[in-house]
Amino acid sequence: MMTRVINDMREICPISEETADLLRSVTRRRLFPKKHQLIKEGTYTKFAYFIEKGLTRSFWLVDGKEVTTSFAGRGIVFSMDELYYNKASEEFVETIEEVEAYEIEVSCLLHLWETNIELSNWGRIIHQNEYRRLHRSHKELLTLSAKERYEQMKLQFPEVCMRANLGDIASYLGITLSTLSRIRANK
Amino acid sequence: MMTRVINDMREICPISEETADLLRSVTRRRLFPKKHQLIKEGTYTKFAYFIEKGLTRSFWLVDGKEVTTSFAGRGIVFSMDELYYNKASEEFVETIEEVEAYEIEVSCLLHLWETNIELSNWGRIIHQNEYRRLHRSHKELLTLSAKERYEQMKLQFPEVCMRANLGDIASYLGITLSTLSRIRANK
DNA sequence: GCCTTTTTTTGATTTAGAACAAATGTTCGC
C-alpha cells in the first residue's frame, strides 16, 4: 500500500518505516475516474492527495478560459490557498487519467509537517522543487518561442507530452491548441 | 540599526528582541552604490542581504539578454542556488539605487532557519509569499496583454514603477522597452 | 554650465501567434 508514493518520497529524502506507517495510518485510498475534479471551484475541499497512479492537472479559470499550471503523476497535489491561507482554492485540480490516490486532510498534513522531521524535510524540498520548476517555466515563457517551449517541455516532461491531450498541453504552454498542432505537424 | 529590516519582519510574524539582537550580531552593515552587483556571474558569493534602504533587481542573463525576475526594496535577497544547492547562482542581483544592506553568510542564514523558530517561521512565510508572487506573475503573463500587465504592476508595485527605469520594468514584464514607452505614452 | 552618457520617445516595417471556422480523425458507450 502506497508503495509508489513512499518510494518517490525516498528518492527525495530518507523516510523511515515508522514514518511510512504513520502516513499510511492517516490516509485513505481513493480511486477516481478520468475528468474527476479533485479540487474544484466553490468547494473548500480540505484534502490533499498523494498520487500513486494516473495523471492530474492543476489549472486556473481565468474568465472562462483554463490556464494549466502543472501536471502531476506522482508526489502530492494540494491547494496552497487551502493549506496556508484557509480559503477556498483559486486553483483547481482534475484527473486527466484514472487516478489512484491517498487522501489526507490538509490540517493533518500541516500537523505532520510541524511534528515529523522527515516529512517536514520532504515538505520543504518539494516546495523548493516546485518553486524552481515555476521559476524555470516563467523564464521560458519570457525568452522562448512557442516551438522552443514545446521542445523544452518534451525534454522535461516526456511522459506528460505522451499522456495529456493537446488542449491541456497548449494551455500549459500559453498557446492555442491550433498553434500547438501546427508546431507538432513540424514547423 | 536594522530598524527597517526588523520592522518589516515583524509585519510578517513575531520577532522577539532576542532574535533581533541575534540577527544584528551575525550581520554586517554594508553600503553599495547604484549598479553594484550583489550576486554576480561566476562568483560564488555566499552572502545574503537584508535590504534596509534602496532598491535591487534580480535577473537572468539569457544569451546576452537580461530577464528581470523581481525587484526588492525590503526583506532579504539571496540566491536559491547558493542557499539550497551549493552552487554558483544562475540568477544575479544588482542594486538599481544606492543600497544600505545587512550582509549575512548563507550558511549562517541556513543555520538560523534550522535553529531559531521565529526566523524559521519568517523564512517559511517569505518563501510562500515569493511563490505566490511568481505564480500570480506567471498567470498574468499567460492571460494578460502587455498593457494589462503593466497596469497590474503599477497596482501591485507602484514604488518600483516610480523608481526603476523603463528597461528594467520592460524586461520584468517580458516586453521591449519601446513597447513599454508606447504603453505609457497612453495607448 | 557644458559635454558625455544614459534613458526615453517616436517612426516604419515585419512577424509570431491569436481568432475564427470547418474538416478530418479517434474514442467510447450501448
Place this chain on the structure above:
DNA sequence: GCGAACATTTGTTCTAAATCAAAAAAAGGC
C-alpha cells in the same frame, strides 16, 4: 459496429508586439 462526443488538423485573416533605427530628453561628471 454504429453514432455521438471528443480531439486534432488545417485554412484564412488579423493583430499585438518585435525589430530596427534614429531623434529627443534627462542625468551625471568635472
